[in-house]
Amino acid sequence: MKRMYGIIRLRRSLCAMAAMFLAGVICIAIGAGQSAAQTAEPAQEEGISLPIVMYHGLLKEEKRQGPYVISPDLFESDLRYLKEHGYTTVVVQDLINYVQDGIPLPEKPVMLTFDDGYYNNYLYAYPLLQQYQCKMVLSPIGRYAEQDSHEETLHANYSNASWAQLKEMMDSGLVEVQNHSYDMHRDGTAGQRKGAKRVNGETVEQYAQALREDVQKMQDAVTQNIGFTPTAFTYPFGAISEESVPILKEMGFQATLTCESRLNRITRDPECLYGLGRYRRPLGVSSSEFFTGTMKLEG
Template sequence: MFISLRLKHLILPVILAICIISAITICIFVDSKPASLAASTSSDKEIKLPILMYHGIRKSTSAQNKYVISPDEFESDLKYIKENGYETIVVADLLEYFDNGKALPKKPIMITFDDGCLNNYTYAFPLLKKYNAKMILSPIGKCIDEYSKNGDKNPAYAQADWNTLREMLDSGLVEIQNHTYNMHASIGRVGASQKIGESDEEYRKNLSEDLKKFNERMKAELNITPTAFTYPYGAISKNSPDIIKELGFRASFDCSEKINHIKSEADLHELHRFIRPHNKSSAEILSKIE
């Protein structure tokens, strides 16, 4: 009996010490987990993200259609967004959320402009500054180079040049992404999709070379590397997504008109967008999904 009690007195402190050491070890492991693992926990909460898609802005009523709205219509959209608690974000904000756990607004929304029309600068840019709103601009590389050379500044048809893009970028309100260098309206294919009869190897080479060229031009002119690819016309071939990811793009945009429910970084590819046509306000679009 004496030996048994003595053993108990010896064993209990040992067990207690083991428990303490184990607890400390677990705490150290949790606190020292990699930043990437810690950041990944921020994706546990679903992000409900509506994205509006615009193209041109013109004052002429005869020019307004599915892809062209008036300056007043764009301003009404910005007013609605602000008055209804939305806050505009760009791709960089989403990446900060997933990489570093930086909080997003309670009601995030994206404004995107495709093609890079000069009238985006003429009419949309001043309104962004007025309402302190952000937008994502996806211009076409070859058009930028051409209009940087010819100097044409007619907002009815001209495209933005490098100086214009530089000014918009420097404002901190405009993020610029890749919309192909010269595959937007290439003969024989829809947007940047695979041509009929084009082998997978040829398509990979052609798409990769085009997008790399535009990335290189943006690095040279604007000192940026695009993080997202905007599919022209929303045309996506079976091999497109893998190529886009292999090229290092962390997000992409299509033209499917539905809201995004983002749970992980993988959901940043093929983000859906609602086109904002003339005579159908963003209030009509957003009220149906709120």
């Protein structure tokens, strides 16, 4: 009987030891899982690198190319390079979707932007976007879309895309139209305001009124002619006054684009979409040199 009792005690001890061992294994596994999750969270919070390229005009004649005008062939080379190296083009709405709703961005996102809304963007860039299935953000100037886009005088060298052409591109799903002001695209000479920048001697109230009126006029024009309300403001000439930021936010803009040459870090913080940097695409530099040298992208 004593022997049997001893066996029972031994079995109970072994069961208890097994239970303790199993509990220890589970605790270690849970701890490892929590540690991995804690490691992943900061990595996610660090954000996603977003390079943005700034283009303006595309023209075939070499004598008409310059700091803000490159050839359609060079633009095509850029598209081909990005495709071959695994980059996916995104637009502002993709960034908003990620920040607000957590909808994932591509593994290697890149944004292509065209400023001013030239007719040659429609003539040369748009067909290439269709061919390579790439997207771009186009920021036209409202006054020029209305005054310099008459059908009978359209010319790649000097015309701007019409509202109908802008709508066609937007409807394709490859082009996103954003606000570049209605009539603030002025260089600041002869006492003019430079872009959307505050003028010396102008009160904050006067500046706020001028900015609101012009930008809202462009919002209304895009909404009426294209059926879309812009979510981003592209600063003309990259001229920024700090007073503009709260005004644009108040007007409902969820992003702003500058001309600062730097990469962007996109996180879940809505503030990361204000003051996005862009690299101007120069003439005379190959796609490989530009993307890996100037922009420091992975080859």
